[in-house]
Amino acid sequence: MLRRDIKDYHFRADAHTGLTMRWGKTLHDNPSWAPVPELADLSISNHCSKECAYCYRESARNNDFLSVNDYCKVLDAMRHPEYGNVFQVAIGGGEPLEHPDFVKIIDATLERGIVPNFTTNGIFLTEDVCRAIQGKVGAVALSVTSVTELQEEKIAMLRKYTIRTNIHYVLSAKNIEEAIEIVSGKYEAHFAGVNAIIFLTYKPAGRGTKEDALRRGEQLDRFVKMVNAHQNKGLKIGFDACFVPNLLHAGFGRPELVDVCEAGYFSVYVDHKMNVSPCSFSGGRDAWSLKEYDFYDIWVNMFKGYRNRQQNRCEHNDCVAHEVCRGCCPYYPQITTCYDN
Ligand SMILES: C[S@@+](CC[C@H](N)C(=O)[O-])C[C@H]1O[C@@H](n2cnc3c(N)ncnc32)[C@H](O)[C@@H]1O
Structure with missing residues (x-):
């Protein structure tokens, strides 16, 4: 069980079940953001031979891969000098299973005590891959x-x-x-x-x-x-978190128990060129390169403006979730359907 208690931020995460919990000053408070991201969304390539007609990353057969060496640099950059590393990563691309060093990437993640998860179109999923990753991925x-x-x-x-x-x-x-x-x-x-x-x-x-x-x-x-x-x-x-405003506005569940958009507050995205941004849909906005800046300079300082802007953009004062929902997506406002976009 990962236990992280940093001032008013408390986080527990169980690598076996994937269960995570966070609270603030007391169990009734939500912390506003995490000193160390809980989850990192990592693109290890932009190469994909399926070339889906709707792909938001426009992935194609371009052999555009992040090297294992650079992948390790990304993981090591995310290790906070005092508090440790992210709990888990969501590996994507491109198609992760077309990365020539995919299994090395899984192993490098585990060696650092981070839970690897990945998303795939499944085409290249074989018995050999399953054997190589068995017991290793969340x-x-x-x-x-x-x-x-x-x-x-x-x-x-x-x-x-x-x-x-x-x-x-x-x-x-x-x-x-x-x-x-x-x-x-x-x-x-x-x-x-x-x-x-x-x-x-x-x-x-x-x-x-x-x-x-x-x-x-x-x-x-x-x-x-x-x-x-x-x-x-x-x-x-x-x-996904992007759908949450639509659900909350329609009266789904108890808003205080629902996780709203975590991008840039509890999760982070790093693309295959080592650019860090709040989420994979920022399309280059609010992005800084790990080749130029320290990860925690980006996470703590560069993201400050984004976090301030995004804290609560909900304009529906009468919505049951007004207090907790961040409101409209800053990158694709039209997907937040409770707004007149
Ligand atoms: C870009 S893919 C990369 C990983 C892998 N190739 C796959 O198919 O899962 C990551 C995820 O984004 C989803 N995706 C692709 N285009 C999208 C879009 N326009 N809107 C929302 N999700 C999208 C995919 O279905 C997949 O679940």
Whole structure:
């Protein structure tokens, strides 16, 4: 169990279950940010031969990889001189499994006491890969935009090696009807062996087009209603932080128990060129290079302006979540559907 108590910031994290907890001065307070990020989202390449038509990173067959050496430099830069390192990393790209040194990257992460997780299109997932990473990773996420893309044989393979598997479902205006069916339990059998399905908000970024972004309206209302009714179903469901304002505004759950956008407060993104920014969707905004600056100079000082701007941008004074929600996404305001964008 990782225990971190730094002044009014308290954090516990269990590498085995992935369970994390944080509190502030007392158990009833939320700390405003973490002196050491809890999670780092790391892109280890921008190379991907699948070349999805909606990829926000515009990844392609470009052999643009972060070297293992530079990857280690990123991890070591994130180790705070007094308080230790991030608890976990979410490795992405590009396609992580096309990185020539992928297993070395997993091992280098573990050697530093950090939990590695990664997200993949699954194409290059083999028995050899599963054997090499068995017992080493927190979870693997397989990305899809439709139930028809679920690779059930890959899910079964991961299960055989007892590797916790999530499905990352990119939720857009195109597939929201299917998402409603998923939440209603229609495809439960297809998700056998899956830990949870996480809905990722579609971003109109890179090759992602504006037309496919989620819109306020009857379909989104129906989706949130199904989520609210879901509680006792077998398949666990979750959301990326970008979707949280939409859920909270629609009256989902108890706002004080829901994690709002953590980017730049509790989590950080480092791209394959070693640029540090609050999240992977900043598109070069609020970004500083590790080749020029010390990581904690960026995290503590350079991010200060962003954090001040983002503390609470919620303009809905009457919303039940007004006090806790950060409000509109600074990078893609149109994805925060409770706003008139
Ligand atoms: C860029 S991919 C890189 C990792 C890996 N190649 C994969 O397919 O999971 C990381 C995640 O971003 C998601 N993604 C790609 N384009 C997106 C977009 N326009 N909006 C939201 N998520 C997107 C993918 O589905 C995947 O879950």
